[in-house]
Amino acid sequence: MKQKVRKAVFPAAGLGTRFLPATKAVPKEMLALVDKPIIQYGVEEAIAAGIEEIIIVTSRGKSAIEDHFDTSFELEASLEKKGKTALLEIARYCASMAKIAYVRQSEARGLGHAVLMAKELVGDEPFAVLLPDDVIAGTVPCIKQMVEAYEDVQSSIIATQIVDGPAISAYGVLDGKAVEGKPKLFDVSGMVEKPKLEDAPSKNAIIGRYILTPAIFDKIENLTPGAGGELQLTDAIKGLLETEKVYGFSFEGIRHDAGDKLGMLQAMVDFALKRDDVGPGFRDYLKSLSL
Numbered sequence: 001m002k003q004k005v006r007k008a009v010f011p012a013a014g015l016g017t018r019f020l021p022a023t024k025a026v027p028k029e030m031l032a033l034v035d036k037p038i039i040q041y042g043v044e045e046a047i048a049a050g051i052e053e054i055i056i057v058t059s060r061g062k063s064a065i066e067d068h069f070d071t072s073f074e075l076e077a078s079l080e081k082k083g084k085t086a087l088l089e090i091a092r093y094c095a096s097m098a099k100i101a102y103v104r105q106s107e108a109r110g111l112g113h114a115v116l117m118a119k120e121l122v123g124d125e126p127f128a129v130l131l132p133d134d135v136i137a138g139t140v141p142c143i144k145q146m147v148e149a150y151e152d153v154q155s156s157i158i159a160t161q162i163v164d165g166p167a168i169s170a171y172g173v174l175d176g177k178a179v180e181g182k183p184k185l186f187d188v189s190g191m192v193e194k195p196k197l198e199d200a201p202s203k204n205a206i207i208g209r210y211i212l213t214p215a216i217f218d219k220i221e222n223l224t225p226g227a228g229g230e231l232q233l234t235d236a237i238k239g240l241l242e243t244e245k246v247y248g249f250s251f252e253g254i255r256h257d258a259g260d261k262l263g264m265l266q267a268m269v270d271f272a273l274k275r276d277d278v279g280p281g282f283r284d285y286l287k288s289l290s291l
């Protein structure tokens with residue numbers, strides 16, 4: 001029987017050190033792209049893909065995420081009193097957009113460990129993982145494209161983008177071969193974490209969107225912890241390859257690494273220019289700069 005992807009896990013318990021001091025008291029996932037926290041873009045992407053349940057992995061100091069997706073009575077009462085209906089709608093939408101459950105990761109022990117924290121809430125079904133700091137713009141939401149591909153192949157799928165040149169060394173890179181008749185899929189045989197350019201087995205770099213089968217939890221539990229007790233998701237996916245098929249997926253869209261300062265600035269420009277309200281004024285401002 002074909003299984004559907006109904007749940008999505010958002011690991012949001014990391015320390016966000018690349019954004020210090022901004023992330024000392026504010027979760028990285030709550031940094032705003034124009035006027036919306038980056039995690040909300042991901043949650044909206046999941047909803048647009050038909051995901052019914054969102055699971056956010058949080059930690060100490062991350063309560064702003066829970067507050068963001070909850071009702072703010074004072075704010076709503078104040079906006080209502082002042083007749084600011086458009087803003088009231090925006091505030092209410094945050095609290096009603098999705099069914100969200102939270103689970104804690106008490107120590108930042110890596111992405112694999114963060115995903116493992118969601119084991120009970122996910123149960124025995126395939127699920128999506130979205131890294132909130134990868135913000136992806138596209139006509140069809142990236143995770144929707146992947147959910148549809150999962151419905152076809154019923155195997156784990158990792159989103160990839162083509163990375164040329166030495167920049168590949170910042171990514172996990174897939175080894176494998178193209179799938180005949182399915183141009184977006186890549187049959188994975190292995191993966192290498194942050195290879196030198198000359199050692200990279202392909203140009204298919206792993207980005208922050210996955211569909212995983214529940215077998216991944218056993219694989220994470222059986223990992224030997226690396227430096228700092230970290231459990232890496234890519235190592236667990238390597239384990240999955242021993243027993244199941246795993247596909248790379250080249251999605252359509254533009255991915256911004258908003259967990260990185262330059263990536264965040266690029267995303268900000270891209271998203272701001274597309275906006276009807278601030279876009280035209282921002283474009284004029286950029287044109288006026290003598291760069």
Ligand code: UTP
Binds near residue numbers: 011013
């Ligand atoms: P990153 O490595 O980009 O986030 O993890 P980080 O560790 O918070 O950031 P830097 O490198 O120190 O700046 C990608 C996602 O995985 C989550 C992060 O919150 C982020 O959304 N994550 C990472 C966890 O939930 N737990 C972890 O132990 C590690």
